[in-house]
Amino acid sequence: MRTEFGNIVKEWRKVRRFSQLDLSLEANMSARHLSFLESGRSNPSREMVLRLSEALQLPRPLANQALHAAGFAPVYPSLPDDAPELAPVHQAMATMLDRHDPYPGIVVDRYWNVVRANQGAGLLLSLTDNPENVNMMDVLIDGAERNLIENWEEVAVLSLARLRTEILELGGDEKLSALMQRVAELERVKNIDIGSINLNQAVIPTILKLGETRLSLFSTISQFGSVQDTRAGEMRVELMFPIDEDTVQFFER
Numbered sequence: 001m002r003t004e005f006g007n008i009v010k011e012w013r014k015v016r017r018f019s020q021l022d023l024s025l026e027a028n029m030s031a032r033h034l035s036f037l038e039s040g041r042s043n044p045s046r047e048m049v050l051r052l053s054e055a056l057q058l059p060r061p062l063a064n065q066a067l068h069a070a071g072f073a074p075v076y077p078s079l080p081d082d083a084p085e086l087a088p089v090h091q092a093m094a095t096m097l098d099r100h101d102p103y104p105g106i107v108v109d110r111y112w113n114v115v116r117a118n119q120g121a122g123l124l125l126s127l128t129d130n131p132e133n134v135n136m137m138d139v140l141i142d143g144a145e146r147n148l149i150e151n152w153e154e155v156a157v158l159s160l161a162r163l164r165t166e167i168l169e170l171g172g173d174e175k176l177s178a179l180m181q182r183v184a185e186l187e188r189v190k191n192i193d194i195g196s197i198n199l200n201q202a203v204i205p206t207i208l209k210l211g212e213t214r215l216s217l218f219s220t221i222s223q224f225g226s227v228q229d230t231r232a233g234e235m236r237v238e239l240m241f242p243i244d245e246d247t248v249q250f251f252e253r
Contacts, residue, residue, distance in 0.1 A: 003040040004069040010038045012056045015171040027055040046072045059170055060230045078230040089232050096237050102251040104240040111175050112136045120251055137179045144188045150207040153192050205243045216243040
């Protein structure tokens with residue numbers, strides 16, 4: 001009789017498009033043993049759960065769930081934001097954002113909520129309806145009705161591609177899928193002619209229009225790969241860089 005652990009392995013093997021042979025080779029085990037684990041005929045050791053979690057690239061919360069299903073304690077912590085152990089992580093984020101000023105920099109969580117911003121980003125976020133509670137996908141959705149993003153269609157196509165990639169990596173996520181659906185169902189998105197968008201560019205910036213001012217920015221996104229905490233490890237730091245001299249001068253003023 002298949003167990004919860006067996007169900008997790010089988011489901012995620014399909015998400016990663018692995019056959020039993022593929023996964024057994026990736027996890028350095030026999031396909032027969034894997035079959036027995038999936039069917040519930042064998043119980044995994046703690047080391048085997050961790051090995052399969054790594055081979056399947058399970059998100060940390062799900063790796064904890066797999067351990068619990070197999071009868072073991074979780075290995076990845078889930079600490080409150082003010083935990084002393086996370087102070088170096090928050091300091092690193094603050095340092096990255098502060099040193100990036102005057103250019104915009106933000107920290108977003110798994111669901112694209114802005115949890116920290118520097119002064120350069122604060123200037124841009126002040127243009128939103130609720131600067132204290134910003135979700136970057138909501139900004140994109142609201143931008144469909146405003147003339148703030150000059151190349152809105154390009155930005156929407158890239159944003160949808162990023163959302164799809166994140167959802168695939170996570171093996172599905174209801175909240176992210178709902179966000180992606182909200183963007184995909186916009187009439188302006190449905191009317192996009194993909195053939196008219198030039199993806200053959202070295203850099204595709206976000207072009208903002210603030211009255212007579214035109215700002216052109218591109219981004220780099222970083223994550224803390226060595227942070228084991230289930231939430232803090234998912235935080236991303238997005239640093240925005242000017243692509244032309246006019247944008248440089250705007251922020252440096």
